[in-house]
Amino acid sequence: MDTAGMISAVQEILANRSLDGWEITAASSHILSIEVKEQKVDTFKCSAPLGVSVRVLKNGGMGFSFSTSMAPEDLARMVDNALVGAESQTPDADHGFPDPPAVYPDVPGLFDDGLAAVAEEAKIAVALDLERLTLAADPRVRKVRKATYGDSMVETMVVNSRGVSCRYRGTSVSASVTAVAEENGQSQMGWDFDFSSRFDGISVERIVAGAVAKATGLLGAATVPTMRCPAVLDTYVATEILEVLAPAFLAESVQKGKSLLAGKRGEMIVAPLLTIRDDGTLPGGMGTAPFDAEGVPKRNTVLVQNGRLDSYLYDTLRARKEGVAPTGNAIRSGIKSPPHMGVSNLFIENGTEAPEALLAGITRGVLLTEVMGMHTANTISGDFSVGAAGFLVEDGRVTRPVKGIAIAGNILELFRGVEAVGNDLRFYGTVGSPSLRIAALDVSGE
Incomplete structure (x- = not known):
């Protein structure tokens, strides 16, 4: 059964239920995974999962359920389970489904026919x-x-009771x-x-x-004395740090008081050299698609313009709470989970400096290429203290590899200290950054 067939089968069941609204999502896929060791295939996994999920709205409650079986009795049970969930939830007047858009963005290159x-x-x-x-x-x-x-x-399809069909x-x-x-x-x-x-x-x-x-x-790496010094973050380290900041842009975090960016719209939060955006239509992006998990068109949203916080990211629920338009930032972990908030392709815009030029003028500092434990950073305060490795920089050039060091500070303060931005933007998943030069960073060593 294709996605349209799955949708139709569930629609027939919903027609016999008393509801205030509904949304059906169907997905079919073909997944291949290969791993080799010593020039032999060690793992070869091939699967073709499919599934359907439903969200139903009843008296302000939103219920969710899913099924990987297309048997009529299983689909009926899925709908009933979602209805039970809706009726047992605390009502929220802002629950609802989006209206159909005038048009979805044209995003070329999503599918390789070959x-x-x-x-x-x-x-x-x-x-x-x-x-x-x-x-x-x-x-x-x-x-x-x-x-x-x-x-x-x-293949993914989303249909709702308000006319969305994509x-x-x-x-x-x-x-x-x-x-x-x-x-x-x-x-x-x-x-x-x-x-x-x-x-x-x-x-x-x-x-x-x-x-x-x-x-x-990093062979032959050794530690260095503790110092406060200029630091260059390569694309991987800069991305790891930006990824910790990512949840702070989500309206859900802001509205719940769990974002260090709450109440800062319009303020200068980072260095003027930095522009940060979330672009769900970015060609070749891992998070690129014409619409999000609710059928809302993906957008290119400028979050930080030349250091100033311009916007947050919204799904339908969080947008309704503020009376704004959703930005297309509802995502799914899979058909077995309901939509939740997340970034599409979040990145710091490219600068003009070649990566090697970022080292120029540094009398003594570090080039960081690894951080360990960045996930332990406090996403609400922005404070971090993590292990790191990379290279010692002396008189504008790399002199030797460095390990066994730690860096500490605050994410916003670190980004306020950016004094040069590379032109080497690279994504690691759905988050990316060019290399960055920081004016001063606390480095703990010997």
């Missing part, structure tokens, strides 16, 4: 090449911990490798990946180069 025709052998070869080329790239790379390839084809198909392809380098009794790991909506969009060579550089670059 992916289904690519032979499994060619997909396995990507993982095999990753392992083989990583081991051959540098004699210090002694083993590959993991080399993977994965792809998926997904459907799209998407493909995603990813590959990654983890290298282990050893020298003089010391070992270091390096990981890199690539993502595309197309099979031919993956670059094995780029993944290998990144993983090997990270693994070998």
Whole structure:
């Protein structure tokens, strides 16, 4: 049964229920996952899950349920369970479903028509090449911990009682490798990946180069004395820090008083060099789609313009509470979960400086390429204290690798200290950033 058939089957059941509104979401997919070890296929998983979920509105209560069985009795049970959930909830006058938009954005490149025709052998070869080329790239790379390839084809459809009816198909392809380098009794790991909506969009060579550089670059690393110094954050570290700030932009966090950005709209919150946006229509983005989990059109929302907080992100419920338009930021973890708030493609806009130019003028500082435990940062206060690694910078150039250090501070204060922005924006999942130079950062070492 296709997504339209699943939707129709549930609509027939809903027609016989007394409700104030409803929403049906159907999804079908084909998922492939491959892992190789020692030039042999270690894991090969292929699945084609499908499912349908329903949200129903009754007297201000919103109920949710799902089914992976399309049997009529199971679909009826799903609807009944959702109705029980709605009736047992505390009513909220702002619960509701969105109206149909005038138009959905045209987002090209979401679906690779040729992916289904690519032979499994060619997909396995990507993982095999990753392992083989990583081991051959540098004699210090002694083993590959993991080399993977994965792809998926997904069709999603959302229909509601107010007239929303939308459907799209998407493909995603990813590959990654983890290298282990050893020298003089010391070992270091390096990981890199690539993502595309197309099979031919993956670059094995780029993944290998990144993983090997990270693994070998930190060999021989040692700590440095504690100091407060200028710091350059590479794209990965900058993204990790931005990811901690991400929930603060969600209207749900703001309205519940759990955002460090609450009450700051219109204020300068970070350095004037920074513009931050969430673009659900970004070409090639991992969070790109024509509509969100509620059937609301995705948008390109400027959150911070030249350091000033301009906007928050909204789903339908949180937008109704403020009397504003939703920004298309309802997401799902899968058909088994109801919509919740999240970012689409959140990123700091590119600057004008080449990454290596960010080191110029630093008499003594650090280039940070790894942080450990950033998830432990306090998302409400913005305070953090985490482990880090990277390189010592002296007189504008990298001199030696550094590990066993820690950095501490406040996320907003750190972003207020940005004095240069690189032109090397890179995404790690749905969050991305270019390299950033920070005027001063507390680094704890020896």
